[in-house]
Amino acid sequence: MSFLDKKVSTKRAIDILEKNGTQVDEGDAVIILDFLYLIAKNSNMLEVDQNSPTLKRNRTSGKIL
Known part of the structure; x- marks a missing residue:
């Protein structure tokens, strides 16, 4: 998977993870970054519209047989 506009380098990801007690090699860091991107x-595609009805309001009140 290739993201053209990556703003976090693999080295930076490794440093952040090590700072928080997780040791990874470069290959693992690439996989983690790809997953996070x-x-x-x-998540950008799933913008929630504040005016959209909730799932609870869309449910029918009767039982489905």
């Missing part, structure tokens, strides 16, 4: 990309 994928999550961030998908």
Whole structure:
């Protein structure tokens, strides 16, 4: 997976993880960063509209048989 606009380097990710007690090598850091960029990309697509009805209001009041 390739993200063209990565702003966190692999070395920076390794440093941050080590600071928090997690030791990873460069290959693991690449996988972690790709995962986080994928999550961030998908979360941008799932913007929640404050005016949209909630799931509870969309449910029917009767039982489904």
